[in-house]
């Protein structure tokens with residue numbers, strides 16, 4: 360009976376989408392391996408236990424709430440110590456978490472504390488005898504590697520959006536736990552938080568991404584990209600490295616090998632050449648649209664729908680047409 | 688400041704990859720190799736920190752077969768002072784095993800700062816740096832896009848999804864480097880000549896059993912070939928139609 364412990368990520372006292380995806384992945388893993396329990400551990404300010412019902416709705420048999428006002432942020436050392444202590448009890452086969460900013464930080468800490476091998480950024484995971492088999496896109500998404508992980512306990516981080524959160528309601532037991540280390544005594548201290556673009560979804564969660572390249576000529580050029588994103592509604596705005604290097608957009612907007620890796624339903628590439636390092640971050644998008652004045656641009660090799668021409672002419676026309684289609 | 692940078696030798700990211708006939712590795716024929724991208728940024732960050740601080744020592748460390756000496760020399764031609772090669776038959780896929788070997792080497796050497804790439808191009812795992820920090824019991828800041836260090840103290844910026852976090856931390860510490868920090872310099876001719884005479888120590892890595900191994904490698908499915916649907920704003924109505932009826936995203 361392989362039980363799995365899931366780190367159910369929160370930010371600002373609210374569950375994140377990747378928490379439900381990690382619970383879903385753990386539920387599927389446990390059920391396919393012949394049954395066992397999924398325990399979700401959630402850190403947040405007082406009252407987080409009452410806001411964690413979605414974890415039960417997605418298949419958690421127990422919810423362990425660790426409440427402290429410091430947990431509206433991410434006190435990494437306290438969280439790692441607490442999960443590691445919990446993971447030593449309860450007959451766990453694996454700890455699951457998201458390969459998000461928090462999860463990437465946490466997984467190796469847990470692996471080292473628990474002497475447990477780590478499989479990162481997996482898109483598929485199953486048990487095979489005594490081993491865990493995990494599929495992981497490596498070489499900047501150019502090669503799919505199947506990893507075999509042995510040992511009694513493993514740490515598995517799941518790629519955001521690779522597992523679709525699936526309802527599977529359980530009447531979960533509520534537990535609570537004290538942090539193993541004082542979250543007020545972190546050696547790494549957060550001195551300030553900068554919020555990103557207001558009112559836009561995160562690149563990793565957006566269904567539609569409008570992304571701009573050097574073809575936009577200047578920071579101001581992104582106005583037409585922002586307008587198109589607004590026309591779609593819930594769209595995020597991305598950029599190439601050429602753009603973040605110029606400082607037209609922050610580095611956190613960069614998509615590609617050394618930036619974010621995204622796979623939205625729709626990716627619109629505006630004035631982007633389609634360098635291999637950019638493609639590494641977006642080629643798994645469901646539908647790709649490209650607008651570029653150079654019909655030889657490599658982006659057209661991966662674009663489902665390409666339009667050749669000037670972005671400053673085409674994008675505003677597209678924005679109007681999208682507004683009309685949406686009845687706005 | 689005494690700074691260590693752990694660097695990896697990985698294939699050039701522009702390469703087209705083929706799976707080797709064993710199906711458990713990539714075919715290395717014709718591939719160019721270099722310092723892993725993020726580790727290259729880490730080398731640059733270390734050199735700049737010591738230049739700004741007016742001295743110190745930058746030590747580069749790589750674990751792997753003899754061919755990793757190439758990237759150690761490259762880092763020394765950029766300006767690193769000396770290199771340590773931890774010899775192993777191959778590059779393990781088990782990041783924790785690599786971290787154990789690196790931490791055995793790094794401990795008790797009095798480094799103020801130990802830098803890693805945020806993740807290696809080949810494994811794309813992001814494990815080794817943070818796990819090493821944990822094994823050494825040092826504070827660790829991951830995926831840093833801005834870094835500033837001075838005596839006993841560091842500050843850094845990390846990108847969170849849709850937000851940024853500014854942190855401060857005491858030294859000694861481990862930091863894993865994201866792209867924003869510093870673009871690596873090209874080695875000068877003088878640097879290349881000087882690197883030939885800099886010390887490179889080679890010794891066996893203390894590697895345990897790998898518990899993460901590659902069972903299979905395959906190439907991802909190709910995307911269908913792209914198509915151009917028209918030119919100029921006149922093509923917009925057709926695009927809208929396709930997005931509605933074919934792609935069903937509008």
Ligand SMILES: Cc1cc2nc3c(=O)[nH]c(=O)nc-3n(C[C@H](O)[C@H](O)[C@H](O)COP(=O)(O)OP(=O)(O)OC[C@H]3O[C@@H](n4cnc5c(N)ncnc54)[C@H](O)[C@@H]3O)c2cc1C
Pocket residue numbers: 571572573574575598599600601602613614615616617618619629630631632633634635636637640650651652653656668669670671700724
């Ligand atoms: C190690 C490494 C890592 C990298 N990582 C990344 C990464 O993570 N993400 C990333 O994006 N890049 C990355 N790069 C950089 C990458 O190689 C390209 O340089 C970059 O993606 C180019 O950005 P771009 O398409 O905006 O600019 P360009 O290549 O300059 O393309 C601009 C395009 O705009 C078109 N254009 C110009 N004006 C107009 C107009 N008026 N109307 C329509 N079209 C127009 C041009 O035809 C051209 O195709 C990396 C490179 C290296 C070496």
Ligand SMILES: Nc1ncnc2c1ncn2[C@@H]1O[C@H](COP(=O)(O)O)[C@@H](O)[C@H]1O
Pocket residue numbers: 693694695723725726748749750751778782785802803804805806807808810811812813814815816
């Ligand atoms: N064999 C190695 N030798 C030295 N440094 C390494 C090695 N493997 C990984 N690293 C460092 O750890 C970082 C993260 O690697 P990974 O955990 O494999 O994604 C790399 O960018 C390097 O800085």
